Amino acid sequence: MKCDLIVVGGGPGGSMAAKTAASAGLNVVMLEKRQEIGDPVRCAEGVSKRALCRMMLPEPEWISSEVKGARIYAPDGKSIVMSEDKSGGEVGYVLERKVFDRGLAMQAAQAGAKILVKTRALGLLRKDGAICGVSGLRIGEPLQIEAPLIIGADGVESKVGRWAGIDTTLKLQDIESCAQFLVQDASIDDEYTEFFLGNSIAPSGYAWSFPKGEKLANIGLGIQGSRSKPGEAMRLLRQFMKTRFPNGKVVEMVVGGDPCSGPIDSAITDGVMLVGDAAHQTDPLTGGGILNAMQAGIIAGEVAAKAITAGNVRRAGLQEYEDRWREDFGKVIARSFQFKEFFVKLTDKDMNQLIGSLAKEDISKMDLPGMLRVLFRLNPKLLWGLKSLII
């Protein structure tokens, strides 16, 4: 089999890359190692409504629910509320990833991309040192696909980058170990995404409730890998459920690792571009990565079409992708990484002080930078280390 571009991985990043490149006229093959695209889910499913709608018109069945805003709880139980249109980040829509991922893959197919499911990449093919395709297994049978350009959208367990010489191995402090239940409980707030802070709840991370409508929610938590031990995320989630949602009925279980390293040194090399979790393009503070992966996929698809047309798939021909994703959201995740590095060190007392200091402030009309400036004004000593980021 021969084509212009192979996309490894059929998540949102891969599908957007395949769709964009196929729309631009490339002959695209997208490989998905699972037999079903979108399942099992490894995600809390929250996205910014505004950012998604800027990218595309979402199909109604992709959306589980729409929320009014975010409520953030300090370890002592005090909370603040941010409205959806101001809080940005991963607030607004809670998706149904199984349907969403499949919908995006179908858009890629409609644009002309060929999709091979239950097809796993095993390595890169090389000719005279240059990458010239992928070797794999399709439903257990060997398969070789020739293509001058590969997009690795193969997630947190990415291999394409490592095969091509980009070290994407995550250090323990740069990955969150996450566990989540889909829970039905009368006490779930259907209108607000909730975040719970505290070192005994989720050390160097947070717990969340992302409502999916009708008293159903993704309730989970993530902890920094360097503070994790075997089975710790699941143990803490059960503990959290017992204290916060003691009557919750668990109807599904989800686990996963979420990259939070900040931008990698390079997401390209000769003949290869990486998108999404494979390129650690998640926001290190929130852990959200769906929209960044999609945006990266769109840019990579456009650059792929240019590179193939120009006949230059070497690093120089792909540099536009590197420049554009860094300009688009790379700067944001670099900044978030600095915030994360600061926040993971906070004690419960610090977090209580920060949330408590906002009690008398009207933050309902504030955006995140505005709220940070207020926090800084009220807690200069505690937040001094973030001075250059906030002011």
Place this chain on the structure above:
Amino acid sequence: MLTVNRYKCCYCGACVGVCPTCALELVETWLEVSAECKECGLCTKICPVGALEVKA
């Protein structure tokens, strides 16, 4: 050696992401361990459900 408790594993791939020798591979619901494994134990720490163990 590194052992995988297949009854616990939820096949999320977090372990694959942290493996410094690229010894792990997630194939649908099956975690493969190759001879490259140096038994460093990083994967056991990140596993959200405690399915991995380095046994003497």
